[in-house]
Structure formats: C-alpha cells, structure tokens
Amino acid sequence: MTDPEMMSIGVFAELVGLTASALRFYDDAGLLRPEQVDPSTGYRFYSRSQVPRACRLRQLREIGMPLPAIGEFFAADTDEAARLLDDHVTGMTTEAERLRRAAETLAASLRAESRRVICTVRGPVLAGAVDQVSA
Template sequence: MTAIVAIGEFSRLTHLSVKALRYYHDIELLEPAAVDPSSGYRRYSTDQVEQAHLIRRLRELHMPLPGIREVLAASDRDARDAALREHLERMEAELLRTRDVVASLRELLLPSGEIAVEYRFAPSFPAFAMAQAVARDSIDQWCETAFDRLYATMADADIAPAGPGGATYAPEFFENDAGEVVAFVPIAEHDRAHAVEIGTVVDLPAHRFAIAVHHGPFADIDRTYGALGSHVAEHDSGLSEPIRERYLVGPGDAEPADYRTEICWPVG
C-alpha cells in the first residue's frame, strides 16, 4: 500500500532537503506524484522513496546529472545495475590515481638525491607495435589496452618477446598534451615475417641515449624526466626526437611501488 505525503514529510523520509526536492523537480529528475494547481504544493508517493535514496547516493558520489538520468531511465534492474557498476569502476580508478598523486606529493617533501645517468648506444631492432595519436589524459588506458593486445596476439601466434616492452613518445605528446605514441614489444629477427602477417612491425632506429631508471608508479615519473632532462641540458646535447621508455618491471609483473621504467633520452 502506498501513501501520498507532503514535501516536508518526503524530505524527512529521504534526507533530501525541500530545496533539493524542488530543484530535482525543476530539472525533471524527480517529479512529484502530484502538484496542487492552485497552491503549487508538491506531494510525493512513498513509492518514490527508493528512487530518492538512489539519487542522493549518486549525487554524493559526484555522478553527473546525465548519468543519474541514465540510471533512472534504465529499462530494468540489470540495466540499472550495469550503469551503477560502470560509474563505481570509474570512481575506483580515480581513487587509485588520487592515492598515487598523494604518494607522489609526499615524495616531493623529501630531498631528492642525485640521479644515476648511463649513456648507451642502442642498435636498431624489430618490434611488434601499435601506433596512435594519444591524448595525455588517456595514456594509461591506451597503453594498458595496447600492450594487452600486443602480448595476446604474440602469444596466440607463438612469438616470444625478445626483450621488455616499451613505448616511444613524440615531442608533441609533451608539448601539446597529445601526440604519437608507439607501444612496442621487441621480437627476434627470425620472427619478423610471421609477425608481419598478424600485425604491424616497426624497426626502432639505432640511437645514443642518456638513460635513467624510474622506480615506482607512473604518477611521479615526471620527477625522473625532470632530473634526466636537466642532466642532458647541462652536460650534453638533447635531440628533439621521441623519448623511449622501456618497462623493465611494470603492470602485471609487480605492485606499482616496484615498477622500474627505463627512460631513454636521445642525445647527439
């Protein structure tokens, strides 16, 4: 059995203020069961309590209004739950990013030590690769998808990696917050022909690099970039060519605190 209650009582039932209820009515998010045509008084059905509770929780989770509309308009409970799970997964990912940034800020409070820089000539080598213009704020997801696809395709084709995977970043990626990124996995020369049949093979050019190893999550990799780039600017001649990263220990191999990323800065 349902009942019709005044807006004040509905406010007490739902813990939504009268002001909030009026606003949700105005934007057609939660419309009253009835509105008195002469006085404008809003009245609600007790059937709407669960919907109001859902709206309040979603707003507390900072779900945008279009997302809430999508949840409320779901054709059935399964569709509604799928939309909720998608939002929760986005929030969990954001919480992880926030945790990494907090840890990185704590690191900034500590005095930085000297960075170890190694110079190395890297010969050319073939690699199974994916290339795309990528926005900086999409790079984590893009790399995860790209490497999952590369390694899965190689495993299906029985092609073994010939070294750790990596990526190259064009200067525009840093300068314009978007630019070409090439995710690559080295392959042996004798696998080249087979690899060409199933995907894209590139030859990473030979280069002389100044190299430093970044330890830990990617959230504070900019500090290692800053230290290495400063060393190159002060002691060498850097080239405006793609910077190469090699993921010695990365996602899937260890926890973020144990990641090891080799940053290779091209020098003349």
Template sequence: MDRTNLLPIGQFAQASGLSVTALRHYDASGLLAPALVDPDSGYRYFRRDQLRTAQLIRALRQLGIPIEQVRGLIARSEGGEDIAPALRDHLGAAERRLEVQRSVVHSLLSRLTEGAEMTHGVTIRQGAAVRALVRSATLDRPGLDRFMLPAYREMYAVAGQGPLTFAGPAFARYHGLCDEENECLVEACLPFTTGGAQPAELPDGMYVLDIPETAYAFTEVTGEAATFPRIHTAYDAVANWVTEHGFVFAGPVQEIFRHWTGTPGHPENRLEIAWPIGEPAAG
C-alpha cells in the same frame, strides 16, 4: 486530486533523506517531479511510491554520479533493467581514480621533501635523425592503455614483413598532457634504419615519420617510478631543467622504452623522458 496517497514535501524530504532544496532542484531539472503542485500555494506533494526512486537518487548522487547520468539510470531501473553492472563500472572507475590520487599525493610529498631534481638527474645528449613507423591517436590516459599494445603489435608485424632493421628502442611522443581528464595526440613510434629495407604498403592510419637530428634533455626512470602518475615527476623535472637553463622546447616530449618487461612497475623496467631542446633565438 485525492491527497490521501500523497506526502507533502517536508515529510517526503524526511523519509527520503533528501533536503527540500534538493527536491525542488530535482523537480526543476526534470529528475523527480512531484505528483501534485497546489495551484494556490505552490506546495509540492509526492506519491508514496516515489519514495524508493527518491532514495535511489540520493544514493546515486552520494556516489558523485552527475544528474544526467542519474536520470538515465533511473529510467533504466524503472524500465526493469538491471543497473548493477553500471554501478560496478562506476565503482571500478572510482577505485582507479582513488589509486591515481593516492599515487599523485605520494609523488607530491616526495617532491616537496626531496625535490624532483634530487630524484631525477637531467643531462643533455645529441640525438641522431630518426625514421619511424607511427600509429597515432588523440586520447586520455585510460584510452592510452588500450591503444599502445595493439599499436606496437601491428607495427612489429609490418616491420617483420619488410623486414625492417630496427634503429633503436620503441618510443612514444606526447603532444600535450595525457591523463584522466585531458586528451592529447600520442604517437607510438618504432624506429628503423634509412639505409635498409623500407615499408611499401602501410595499413590505414600507419605512416612513416622522419624526426630531425636534435639535442635532448633527458632523465631515466625505473621500476615503480616509471608508472603513471609517478612518472609525471620525471616529466616535470626535465621541463624545469630546460626552463631554468634557458633552452626552448623544440618538439613533443618522448618516452623511450630502453627496457620494458611488459609489466608496469616491474623493477627491471627502464624508461627515458627525453625533451627536444634548442637554443633560444637571439633577442
């Protein structure tokens, strides 16, 4: 092959801003193959017109985009597709992650200096048996934001057809940790009385759940403290209290909407974190 239009890997590395090691790695992963590999020396050569691709790869990797996604973006770009919308989506996701990290750091600093128990007093109350309309889904935190409002709107519409008599504020049950990296089963619940009208036909995916009478350890959060991820401090405070006082966890934790304005962080928002508890078994 005529090598007049080729750059040896060292020069190509300098021009592209990628190390020789990175170029070898991208070759092995099929992301950026050299135009020529000398059969005797194994030395790699790249075409001059591959430089722009290499620079784009460098920029995408600097954004923390995984190689598999970079491969797809490169293919789309070389196919003439505009990848600007994908980059804007990535930027938006990065900004959301940064905001979450900033909030987590502030919450952690507050916990280290004040202690979660100083901020969130935990008490016990006996909870009556509850019957509720339920919509459930297994999702992460971004999915939760898209799930909750439509779920409650649908349940309120069904309740109005009964009409059902509400027995308390709406609440959600979390069967695990639900954040940016973890999915869990979430149940959006709308409680109604057992002595009045009962739902007849329910849409697919909606069901009735009976929650037995039990004791709860709970704390209240308001305003900014009720926003994600700061609200995790309240969850931790209740969990620590239950553990330290010798109780057992008797079911999924509940997030009860005592007063919700519809705007996260509103000073009038008032939520309770309530964990079902039981006495430890003898022995």
C-alpha cells in the same frame, strides 16, 4: 492539498533523507517530479510510492554518480542499471588511484624540500666542531 495520502515536501524530505532544496533541484532536473503541484501556491507534494525512487536517488548521489548518469540509470532495465553502476564504481576506483598517486608525488616533493641542503661543511671543519662540543 486535496489528497490526504500526499506528503508535503518537508515531510517527504525527512522521510527519504534529502533536503527540500535537493528535492526541488531533482524536480528541476527531471529526476524526481512531485506527484502533485498545487497550481495556486506551487507547493510540491509527494506520494509514498515515490519513496523508493527518492532513496535510490539519494544513494546514487552518495556514491558520486552524476545527474545525467542517474537519469540513464532510472531509464534502464535492471541489467543495464547494474552495468551503469559497475561502470561508475570502476571509474571512481580509477580516479581514486590517480588521486592517490598524485598525493604520493606531492608528499614526496614535500619530503624532498625538507631535506634541502642548506650548507656544506668540509670533514676536518666538522670534526673540529664536534670535538669542541664534546669536550
């Protein structure tokens, strides 16, 4: 490493709240390329100017934005990026509602199974049984 301003992948990862493997993955995906790569070792080095993008990338992944949408987000102007963010949140909200309804249906089916009729007893037989127990 020739530039003292450059950070190793481990130092940068800790600074931005990502793992080194995540940074390698984002490099391979073209979302966050290192500032420098040592040609002899392949070691990746990052600059302080890359911190905001890395933090934004982490935040976008935390809200479940898929990688292709993140690429669009970074390529967009501010208004378009805000629209992409709103669209993602709307989609996540819709999906959460769908999952909630599916879970309610599943829970209702479990409750219905727990009330399954095991046997039936005619009234006079039940009354006789109750009399025997209460006597």
